[in-house]
Structure formats: C-alpha cells, structure tokens
Ligand SMILES: [Zn+2]
C-alpha cells in the first residue's frame with residue numbers, strides 16, 4: 366500500500382506563514398493498493414490538491430472516497446475536486462446515513478444553488494453513493510475495509526484497511542481523553558474504556574490518529590471529540606501499533622507547536638521503551654508499506 370497526505374489540519378483551512386511545514390488544508394489522505402487502485406480518506410480542502418494532481422496525471426478508472434463524518438472540514442473539498450467534472454471518471458462516495466438522510470443528500474447539500482453554482486446532479490463524472498455502517502466489512506479490490514464507531518460529537522466512522530499482511534487504521538475525530546489530571550497517565554484506564562478500539566488498532570502498521578490538542582488544553586475540551594497527544598501515545602502502546610501518525614491538528618497550532626507536540630509524544634513512547642515510531646503528518650508526505 367501507498368499513502369499520501371493532502372490535508373492534515375482539523376476544523377478549518379489555515380494558510381499562512383505559521384503553517385507552511387505541516388500544511389493548512391483539512392483532512393484528505395490518498396491510499397493506493399498494490400494495483401494502484403485509488404481510495405481517498407475524507408474530502409477536506411486537501412481533496413482539491415489531490416484532484417489537481419489526478420487531472421495533471423491523466424485518468425483514474427475508479428475513485429473510492431470514504432467519508433468519516435459530515436463535519437465541514439471533512440467534506441468541503443468535494444465541490445472543488447476536478448475529477449468530479451470529468452465525464453470519463455467514476456467516483457463512489459461511502460458514508461453513513463445521518464438522521465434518516467442518505468449520503469448523496471448529506472454531501473449534495475453543500476452544492477445547493479445558494480452555496481455553490483453547480484448541483485451534485487450536474488457534475489460530469491459518473492457518481493454513486495454507498496451507505497455504510499459501523500462494525501462492518503467492505504471490499505475494494507484486494508483491500509478489506511473494516512469499520513468501527515469513533516467517539517466524536519457527531520456520528521463518526523473509523524476505518525481499517527488491510528491488504529495482504531499490511532494494515533492501516535484511520536481514526537480521526539476520536540476522543541480518547543479519560544483522565545481528570547494531566548499528570549496521571551493510567552494505561553489501565555485507557556485500556557478499560559477503549560477496549561474495542563485498542564483491539565481494532567491492534568498490531569497495525571500505521572495508526573493515523575486525531576491529535577488535535579496537547580494534554581493540557583484538551584482538559585477543557587471534554588466531549589468535543591478530540592484527543593490529547595499523551596493519551597494517544599499510551600493508546601498506541603496498548604494497541605501495539607508499529608507507527609503512530611499524528612493528524613488533524615488544532616488550526617491554532619503553528620509549525621513550532623506541532624514540532625513540540627511530536628517531540629513530547631516521542632519522549633513518552635521512548636520512555637516506555639515502546640519501539641513505536643511516531644511521525645507528524647504533513648502535506649505531501651508519502652508512506653510506502
Ligand atoms: Zn474534523
């Protein structure tokens with residue numbers, strides 16, 4: 366499998382001098398299986414850049430876009446995705462029903478005439494919309510896709526993609542925060558309250574996880590559906606992941622702040638002799654596995 370990050374920021378795009386290193390676009394990750402089939406994780410503003418890249422490099426037989434949830438930062442790239450306007454493309458969107466509404470309606474809303482000049486029914490590509498559920502298994506070519514429920518302020522799906530022996534988990538907009546004090550790290554408590562997700566991530570090659578906040582600022586944000594970096598470090602130790610990828614950064618965090626977040630996370634992983642490699646995702650970053 367191959368991964369490329371096109372957007373790594375949470376909540377809202379933040380262009381500017383302080384976000385050059387890690388990027389300002391909202392979530393979008395390209396996944397390719399060994400046959401080069403294209404799977405896209407979330408459709409934040411990073412999707413626009415991916416679309417330009419696809420248009421410049423020719424045609425894709427089929428594009429599969431998985432939407433974790435419908436918060437604006439995860440869907441806002443769709444109207445600006447160039448392949449959507451190309452007749453020869455076939456694009457399938459996968460997402461969950463919400464309040465009785467189907468995926469097409471949930472995504473199409475943002476292209477209603479009062480928001481955008483082109484309606485979802487007027488795009489050139491052949492589009493289809495697939496309702497998916499949690500605790501389910503899907504197949505895209507030789508890639509197995511498994512789903513679970515994340516802990517977020519709106520119903521959100523977390524995904525595991527398996528090809529042969531390689532496994533990646535995409536778990537963003539997920540709250541692991543469980544402690545009352547920033548100075549008490551109880552691995553047992555984290556395990557107890559996140560058993561299902563620990564098991565889901567168990568032994569994966571790459572865990573791409575929400576690390577929206579540092580451990581102090583997350584304390585005032587209980588119930589917002591995001592995670593502090595130290596809790597995440599312990600979660601990844603419990604899950605015995607091979608590589609932890611920090612993702613979905615606070616839009617207020619500068620490059621220097623994310624450098625510090627990474628350094629702190631690494632120091633916890635190292636002090637516990639975890640052997641886990643930790644990297645901070647940034648736009649343009651590629652991973653081959
Ligand atoms: Zn988000």
Ligand SMILES: [Zn+2]
Pocket residue numbers: 434436517538
């Ligand atoms: Zn969200």
